[in-house]
Amino acid sequence: SWRMASFIDDAVKDIREQVGDSRVVLGLSGGVDSSVVAALVHRAIGDRLTCVFVNHGLLRKNEAEMVQEIFARNFSMNLCYVDASKRFLDKLAGVADPEQKRKIIGKEFIDVFAEAAREIGAPFLGQGTIYPDILESIPMDGNPAGVIKSHHNVGGLPEDLHFKLVEPLERLFKDEVRVVGRLLGLPSELIDRHPFPGPSLGVRHVGPICRDTLAMLREADAIVTDELIKADWYHKTWQTFAIFVPVKTVGIKNHQRSYDYVIAIRSINSVDAVTAQVVRLPWELLEKMSERIVHEVNGVNRVVYDITAKPPGTIEWE
Numbered sequence: 001s002w003r004m005a006s007f008i009d010d011a012v013k014d015i016r017e018q019v020g021d022s023r024v025v026l027g028l029s030g031g032v033d034s035s036v037v038a039a040l041v042h043r044a045i046g047d048r049l050t051c052v053f054v055n056h057g058l059l060r061k062n063e064a065e066m067v068q069e070i071f072a073r074n075f076s077m078n079l080c081y082v083d084a085s086k087r088f089l090d091k092l093a094g095v096a097d098p099e100q101k102r103k104i105i106g107k108e109f110i111d112v113f114a115e116a117a118r119e120i121g122a123p124f125l126g127q128g129t130i131y132p133d134i135l136e137s138i139p140m141d142g143n144p145a146g147v148i149k150s151h152h153n154v155g156g157l158p159e160d161l162h163f164k165l166v167e168p169l170e171r172l173f174k175d176e177v178r179v180v181g182r183l184l185g186l187p188s189e190l191i192d193r194h195p196f197p198g199p200s201l202g203v204r205h206v207g208p209i210c211r212d213t214l215a216m217l218r219e220a221d222a223i224v225t226d227e228l229i230k231a232d233w234y235h236k237t238w239q240t241f242a243i244f245v246p247v248k249t250v251g252i253k254n255h256q257r258s259y260d261y262v263i264a265i266r267s268i269n270s271v272d273a274v275t276a277q278v279v280r281l282p283w284e285l286l287e288k289m290s291e292r293i294v295h296e297v298n299g300v301n302r303v304v305y306d307i308t309a310k311p312p313g314t315i316e317w318e
């Protein structure tokens, strides 16, 4: 980790040089990458950094409260909370295409930031872009159709946007980002959290996003995480999560015929997110998750387990 310690020194110097006396606005999602970039930029320029936490309506259960609490407690950081959930969900209504969803979420994000930044007067935008984000956004053979997924935090910026980007993590892999975060004194509850995509539950909800089906996914996801932690498996997997599948199947609930949706569970291990292996979670744990989901989540009556490696699958479903 001496290499990461000197990375921090260099990055702090570079950020100070790039930013000068200006201000930086940064989107804090509570994920590993944005938290680490926030801590790094904060070390470099202190209260000339303002973090904006956008609630886009696609957050996990209790996430908005948790992130604000952690940053208020651990840092004296300027933090501005924007509840833009209605705006995002209205824009996403009826949209099923995964790339379309990603583009809408990404564009809305930039717009919300631009508004916040205008008030803050920040010409710089900090972003937690890491190396795999860039790798996977480079068109294969120069053909744009070869893009696997348009990552939320790369490209697609509107032309009228005058932000200059501060992306100090863009040459790091995820495990290196975690080392940097630890060295900067971030708490384990942030650093050792599973990676979470920028478009959040939006790319784990297949098909058009409705508030009621999104609520089913949020509840199922909380159950999966809760049981994973209780069984002491959270830190043994890279990512484990629920996906909403907009397929209705027949089942029995409370001695009655039900016709409800499907939740998929995915659990993978990886070293750099470029490839991933399926985790063989204990059968009892999967059954427990399944029982709780069908019992506690209204509108869901079936749970399936995704056993696809990456490749050919991707980690997220969209």
Ligand code: XMP
Pocket (backbone or CB within 6 Å): 133, 136, 149, 150, 151, 152, 153, 195, 196, 197, 198, 199, 239, 273, 274, 310, 313, 314, 315, 316, 317, 318
């Ligand atoms: P995929 O689904 O491409 O995911 O195999 C690879 C890793 O990246 C995460 N991911 C994202 N992270 N913005 C991010 O910051 C995004 O738009 C995004 N999409 C996927 C995913 O969770 C996995 O760890």
